[in-house]
Amino acid sequence: MTTQLPPGIQLEKVDDRIMTLNVGPQHPGSGHMRLIIKVDGDYIVSCDPDPGYVHRGEEKMAEYRNYIQNIPHLERPVIHDSSNILYPYCLATEELLGIEVPERAKYIRVIAAELNRCIYTLYWLAIYGIFLGHSTMFMWPAGDRELFIDLLEAMSGARVTHAYLVPGGVRNDLPANFEERCLRQVDYFEKRIKEYQAIFYKNPLLISRTEGTGVLSRTDAIRLGTTGSVLRASGVNFDIRKKEPYDVYENLDFETVVMKEGDSYARSYVPYLEMFESCRIIRDAIRKMPKSGSVRTKLKPNPKGGNDEVYKRVESGRGALGYYIVSNNRPEPYRVKISVGSFRNLICMPYLLKGELLGNMPAVYWSLNYWPVEADR
């Protein structure tokens, strides 16, 4: 006996060998998104990522608020990396409104962005540790993160959602003795993250789970349009801070971290090595920063952008992060489009997980540097 189905609807053919697993969307360690995984025994046959559970309509909200009022809500998608998600917005708005940024403000913005990149990377590393069952690696980065949160709190006055970068510079000048305090904590931080080598990165248990799993070749990485640490772990030397330097990155001394392997281990190791480069940038920026001067260009109330459109992008903790802003002679932008690294890296997941063990799924998944809230915006 067959049931009559409405036209155009077919029943899925069921294969007894294949089982479908829904990983998520209720935060099983995946963030608020779902992975529809089909397994044959212990091996993944196919994986279909299903994002969109934390869509907040940030882009639409931005059309109803003026350029300054947009700041607090645009940093919400990634509260751990809030300076970096505001950075391209500020760069684009400055170009739209024709604002010059003071030299000292540019250096302060770079310091805030690099501190925030370290905070994000440590949070990501803590989750990577707990995904692989390594609870010490959850506690250590979560504790060391406090050093940089403390610095940003002194700079901006808030622990996570800083709202520190604004079009025209930064909200306030650095507090007294900030430079010494920052250098002392960066020195200690560098000493501290060197200890992660023995307990995590040189740990045979981590290596056995991540080395050779989810290999993304150089050509595939370019073809799929990945960005950030995923791209650099596959042997492509691409960092927006070097290739399209914004603010004062061209004056600062740092190198791009590139690894050739393209497996989960390389993808988890590149952000770690980038933290050392971030420390280098912070030291260099503090040395080269003008010791006094203005930090913010005063804006007119309700500034209006002309009939213009701007696209600006920066290197965030997760890869290229760009804002496309269209304005039409009004205090509010006509359209804001946020192009995020997380969403671009998500597309690799079906390619990387095919043929992997189900137990290695978290190791591959979180190494993609994917942040569900940012991808949904």
Next chain:
Amino acid sequence: MSTAGGIIRALNSGVKHLAIRRFTLRYPEQKLKFVGDGFQFNPDTGVGIAGLRGRHILYHEHCTGCQLCSVACEGIAEAIGMVKVNETWKQNKKAIMPQIDYGKCVFCGLCVDACPFYALYMTNDYELSSFTKSALIYTPAQLGIKPKISQDVEIKIDDRGATHG
């Protein structure tokens, strides 16, 4: 053999930490010290003064009831509403002052940026929890009181690691 060696090295690096002082803060007894008296704003230069963005403080003698803080909060949190006060100030003819709902406030501090009369600043007070929603709404009289706070613990870094106090 190298696998066993690696595991022993990993364990060793953790065991060393038994001799290192704890990093965590004993919160209700110890409180972290902040820079300055809270986030303030200098409208002449258009630049803020660094400090924690905690609960607001309202200087009644400066407030003119111009509603710019309330306008700035529209579209962000809509936490600020203007209410009538039973006070007579020469500069405040309408006798209205801001009332802030901390159930909605996101502590972005843009209202402090917006105030042109040095009337609204933020303080180091961040302990605002209450048992009812209505207790989170601070009237102008409550906002005028300077908070009593004791925050003295700082991050200390020495050879034996970083610690709080």
